[in-house]
Amino acid sequence: MANPATPPRDHDASEALAERIRRADAEGTPLRIVGGDTKAFYGRPVQGRLLDTTEHRGITYYDPVELIVSVRTGTPLAELEATLAENGQMLGCEPPHFGDGATVGGMVATGLSGPRRPWAGSVRDFVLGVRVINHAGREQRFGGQVMKNVAGYDLSRLMVGALGSLGLLTEVTMKVLPRPGATRSLHLDMPLSLALEKLAEWGRQPLPITAAAWLDGALHLRLEGGPSSVAATADRLGGDKLRDDFWIALREQRLAFFSKEDPRPLWRLALPHHTPVIDLPGGVGNDTLYDWAGTQRWLRSELDDKTIREACTRAGGHATCHGPHLGSGGTAEPFTPLAPVVAKYHRNLKAELDPKGIFNPGRLYAAL
Secondary structure, eight states, X not given: OOOTTSOOSSBOOHHHHHHHHHHHHHHTOOEEEESSOTTTTSSOOOOSEEEEOTTSBOEEEEETTTTEEEEETTSBHHHHHHHHHHTTEEOTTOOOOSSTTOBHHHHHHHOOOOTTXXXXXXXXXXXXXXXXXXXXXXXXXXXXXXXXXXXXXXXXHHTTTSTTSSSEEEEEEEXXXXXXXXXXXXXXXXXXXXXXXXXXXXXXXXOOEEEEEEETTEEEEEEEEOHHHHHHHHHHHOOEEEOTTHHHHHHTTOSGGGOTTOOSOEEEEEOOTTOOOOOOSSGGGOEEEEEGGGTEEEEEOOSOHHHHHHHXXXXXXXXXXXXXXXXXXXXXXXXXXXXXXXHHHHHHHHHHHOXXXXXXXXSSOTTO
């Protein structure tokens, strides 16, 4: 007999969720949308009535031959990944969990991707379609089950990274990838300047690199693909063998660099390819971990947000504060402030899709 405390693996709670949304819209009551709540640190805090999505779960469609899966957004991310692994497949964007309760909805709402992102693509790149309950409690479908199926603006991908501010995601259809035939990770001792030079050089060659990070005086690489290709590349590049679980520790921020005991705010810098070292004032108090071959950099610094963001803007990128958002060196606005014209478009879109502002108000920006 099944444990009555164990939630069913397949349950459609869309009508119950829609009714709660209709009631909230009629009353003008803000909703705080929560799945596994493992990414609550990402974005601004939300004040509102709790809307729990975890009962809405289950894989609704899966075609391993066509590499397509549709899944309800309250489904545990680990459950989806386990099903794909049974068929020798995976989520190409390698999304972080940040906890056992991570859900598919949280993956899409935050749009966060793991170490494989520059070589395989982001969460947005793999989304084919979504189902969304709008402010009126009606479920709408955007996109479909093929890459080219949308005329006009693709609202399905607009929902990726919107942090639930435009509607309640109830289902997502994604493209998946085959798991690689072989994997080998390498540790190469080298200074940062040489590592960035080598990464730029190797990026122009057909090497099976699917992750690259530099920290603590060493370049860490992951090679994936056919066994012979991986073996030949490993012999060519040299270095020492690195445990493959290093990439899980990096993805889940379990490395010592991310220690919660470090009081300095944690910043994520998104930069163009081949960006050199960014010179920040007071360099002694700044520590950086280089991920995504240098295009994503994790920064520990007590510098104020204006200084950090201006340095990133000069380099053609932007900076996001992952916490703390207030206090020494932190910021009340974790995301880079929008230019006036862009902010206007955001406000207009929010007003069109969520006129009473009930969906996660203020999670992205205070004005939204």
